[in-house]
Amino acid sequence: MLKFANAKINIGLHIRKKRPDGYHDLETIFYPVKIYDVVEILPYSKLELHIWNSDLPADTDNLCLKAFRLLEKDFDINPVKIHLLKNIPIGAGLGGGSSDASSTLELLNDYFELKIEKDRLKKYAAQLGADCPFFIDNKAMYAEGIGTELSEINLDLSAYKIVVVKPDIHISTAEAYSNVSPMIPEVDLRKAIELPIQEWKFHIKNDFEISLFEKYPLIGDIKAKLYEYGAIYASMSGSGSSVFGIFNDLEGLEELNKYGKVYFPAEL
Numbered sequence: 001m002l003k004f005a006n007a008k009i010n011i012g013l014h015i016r017k018k019r020p021d022g023y024h025d026l027e028t029i030f031y032p033v034k035i036y037d038v039v040e041i042l043p044y045s046k047l048e049l050h051i052w053n054s055d056l057p058a059d060t061d062n063l064c065l066k067a068f069r070l071l072e073k074d075f076d077i078n079p080v081k082i083h084l085l086k087n088i089p090i091g092a093g094l095g096g097g098s099s100d101a102s103s104t105l106e107l108l109n110d111y112f113e114l115k116i117e118k119d120r121l122k123k124y125a126a127q128l129g130a131d132c133p134f135f136i137d138n139k140a141m142y143a144e145g146i147g148t149e150l151s152e153i154n155l156d157l158s159a160y161k162i163v164v165v166k167p168d169i170h171i172s173t174a175e176a177y178s179n180v181s182p183m184i185p186e187v188d189l190r191k192a193i194e195l196p197i198q199e200w201k202f203h204i205k206n207d208f209e210i211s212l213f214e215k216y217p218l219i220g221d222i223k224a225k226l227y228e229y230g231a232i233y234a235s236m237s238g239s240g241s242s243v244f245g246i247f248n249d250l251e252g253l254e255e256l257n258k259y260g261k262v263y264f265p266a267e268l
Helices: 063-072 096-111 118-128 132-137 173-178 197-203 209-215 217-228 254-258
Strands: 002-018 024-043 048-052 080-085 141-144 149-152 161-166 233-236 243-247 261-263
Touching: 002 096, 002 132, 002 161, 002 233, 024 096, 024 161, 063 080, 063 096, 063 118, 080 096, 096 118, 096 132, 118 132, 132 141, 132 149, 161 217, 197 233, 209 217, 209 233, 217 233, 217 243, 217 254, 254 261
Parallel strands: 048 080
Antiparallel strands: 002 024, 024 080, 024 141, 141 149, 161 243, 161 261, 233 243
16 A cells, blocks of 8 residues: 655745744644655565665654554554655755655555544544644645644745755755744734735745855755746745746746756646
């Protein structure tokens, strides 16, 4: 049994304040895109994880293994072998690890016929990572808190083309948060997203860009190039380092390959 685990982009990201528990309250809009990892589970005599197309260690910190152990505490499930084919880049702000974890939860739920309802599955996902519950719903969502408080938002980008550029820069979440300055946003993302997309660049921002563009100028250069090549809106996704652009068409984008790996996902 296998599942295609898709990526996400963030449209706007405001870091509102640091919490007593060390995390940050934020607000953002998650939007799913068609860049896929593949997760497969097979019956096996012991729990094993094999990762393909990546040098990620298949150790106990992997979220797919954590997803299995989380359900194993509450359900009588047998060991499985997990195959993980990576395609979503790591350290890119695209949520690949979170998507893999949520897909593993869904696969285990279906394979063992656990009949876990979606709301409960999202509670399990929240124990694995802040982005994980989003991938259970897997549709445009406004997120608050640490990213686990989700509400539906009316956003459809199917009339546009999305391009993602991933430079050869890895940014850990800890690194991104270490230099960000929390602030109360001037714009309500839920209202800003209702504006014509041509106006988003004047109102919708990613707070991580301020410090990360200074430290990694190439990321800022990619965003500028996306606008130069005709993007209606461009932004770094999540805590970086990938940058996405929303276009009317995809003509004349061949030179983007000079800046990193280019993905041409469609909307879900």
